Amino acid sequence: MLKDFTKGLFRENPVFIILIGLCPALAVTARFSSALAMGVCVTVVLLITGLIVSLLRSFIPMKFRLPAVLLIITAQVSVIDVLLRAFVPALSDGLGIYLPLIAVNCLVLGRAESFAFVNTPGRAALDGLGMGAGFTLALGLIALLREAIGSGTVSLLPLPIAGMEDGTVAVPGLSAAPLAVIAAPVGAFLAVGFLMGFINSFGAIKKRVRSLRQSLFHGKKRDQAESAKREERT
């Protein structure tokens, strides 16, 4: 059960590993605060969609699966859109057209179709929560890099709390001469590309260390036998 939650964080991270939900990861990561807000919105939608779709999965005919899921998601996004516009108009302006576009986000649609339709409500909710957390983590990482380099600041709070506007902190050394091109869409593509490459190389190193440790601890003979078995299987 717990695995349904944790797999979304790293091993099946939606942005870096499965490569879905990329539009918001590229478009709203120029500021950390808006990336955080987008992550929270998507997590809420993922959680509720997972629950509802999983509860209704035996009542929805195969033919109307896509329109039904679209309606379930869009209803939530409409409510979130209205609430944000009424209570935090600045945030609503910052997210722009990308907030209503959550309604056709590949991540939400994909999880509903591939996970919530074949699993129990509890597991679907955990999966939605985990995927949302992984998505927020990825967006936060990209936005932190982009805002620090591109504008020389980090805006920490999506909502004005306790009198602080958005909790903007200047990065020493970078705020004097930020690299403005990183805040443009260019920076989004480069940041996502290089972070993905970094994560890939990290995974490759981890795999090599694991095989090295295996051969050290279990002796060479057993390692050879294992690799032979693996080759047979493939």
Add this chain to the structure above:
Amino acid sequence: MSFFGILLSFSFVGNIVFVQCLGWCPLVSPPKKPAAALGAGGAVAFAMTCAVLVSYIIEKLILVSPVLRGVRLMIFVLLVAGIVYLIEQGVRWLMPALHRTMGAYAPGVSANCAILGAVFLSLKSDFSLAAGVLAGFASGLGFALALLLLSVIRDKLERENVPQALRGAPIAFITAGLLALGFLALDVALLRNIFG
């Protein structure tokens, strides 16, 4: 804005793929053949034009009452999904060969995000009907151009010796970043100076 200005600003200056960052889920692995990329791009451009046309009429004629504004998003999402479905069926029926080469790129659910984005961008600009539809078509043109560029570059990259960790999606994104740098060079002020 003149019609030529709308065409330029929606296909290049505000390119839906490289500047608005939309429609990336299908673009991570673009089709290998340029012909398939052009076919898929054309279908998406057609879908965008139709979607903007219908949604403009709905927005101006039906969604005028404030009570109905709440279901605006729902109507547009279902509208785009319906148009994409119809076009996919149409392509399968009229040009089965093209449909086969496009494979998963038959503009399925995956391009929805770009099409809905084009609808919102065009409606946000408060154009007349003709200008709005032209903006939708220009967005589609920009998408087709991006798809073609990415598919040709992918074809070339596969023969290059890319570092192991960057193979596949990472190098595609870095390439896209460099392409986006090119699109950054075209900005509204420059076009104003040239075309008045």
